[in-house]
Amino acid sequence: MAGDNRTPVTVIGLGSMGRALAEAFIDAGHPTTVWNRTPGKAAPLVARGAVHAEAVETAVAASPLVITCLTTFEDTRRALEPAAVALNGRALTTLNSGSPAGARETDAWAAGHGARFLAGAVKNVPSAVGAADTLLYYSGDKTVFDEYETTLRVLGGDTVHLGGEADLAALYEMSVGAILLPALVGFFQGAAAVQARGLEAGTMVRFAGKWLDMIKSLLPVYAKEIDSGDYTDAASSVNLFLEGAAYDEELARETNVDAAWLAPLHDLVKRAADAGHGDHSISALTEVLRKPAQAV
Incomplete structure (x- = not known):
């Protein structure tokens, strides 16, 4: 599928869930750049058409929409710190575990580097990414959600924006996860x-x-x-x-x-x-x- 008219996306973090996210974007025709601390994890995605960025700065700079899938908000900030300058003017969406406090801290951190922030959660297993009934919910900057909703729906058909407070997705993630x-x-x-x-x-x-x-x-x-x-x-x-x-x-x-x-x-x-x-x-x-x- 040609990706000429589709939003370029960068996926940071290529564990089982991150890999599934990247595969969904690739399959939907989005130009997809990937980065992981362990470069070897990118190889199967490159074979499917992704571009592997050797440096996180290059990965962030490659796309207007940057999606991270690391373990926690703290891990996300740590991984992105070398690319903080490149975040300016970009949309940052996190899909990780963590507390509402972590989401608020990351929102402030992103804003301090000129990025618009959207926190999210995937409420299913990696194999369900891309399915029509797979639920993902987001919270934070509504302009990001509105601008990239069609792109985000590639990850799951049941896609919801909970509200403008950046910590709502983490609140529901932990409350439902209990x-x-x-x-x-x-x-x-x-x-x-x-x-x-x-x-x-x-x-x-x-x-x-x-x-x-x-x-x-x-x-x-x-x-x-x-x-x-x-x-x-x-x-x-x-x-x-x-x-x-x-x-x-x-x-x-x-x-x-x-x-x-x-x-x-x-x-x-x-x-x-x-x-x-x-x-x-x-x-x-x-x-x-x-x-x-x-x-x-």
Whole structure:
């Protein structure tokens, strides 16, 4: 596909996700320049049509839109420091992990070097980059998003600008990401319990998927309860979960599985009951998770 009328793009960082981003731009016909601390990672992309810049300064100067895919905001600033002068007048978009504070600091750093900043997050695995339903969200300079939205949509069809505050993407990245580890550890514990009976973990997959679908269907209900502060319509109460804790412990003993990771969760449920939420919806745990505002 000819790239004459397509925005040139530079991709900094060629791990599994960065490589997938660069491949998507190449396949869509965008002139693509790549750079990585380990130059050898660029070779497969060069074979597909990318230009490998030996210096990060050259990579940044090659395109009006610079997309970084490094581990953290701190890593991004460190990698780009030698190219700080070249950032002037360019659009810098970060697709990495990190805190809202890191996003704010990078926004200020970019502005100090004359760059327009857009922070983003890819909410899927590298193999899903470019798919119509792959979600990416961004926050920060809306002029960058508006100018390059068509280019950014190459990475995923579900592309959203959250707002002008540079840290919103990081806030949602971490808030949504908090779901992942507890869900995975729950599956891993279940897999160990099933294997204790001589069964394969694969036999759980169909049922676990249905369970996750059910949980997904409840999220709008719980969000409404949390936003309204009304937890009285309890389809699943705090007390119900409190009673279930004993069965979790019983199954752990029977299957010889370490379920110690559940103890803080059970404690959270007990604290909610002690705070008067026993008959309320389990979403009332949000009230226990909130810490009182500190006096200034």
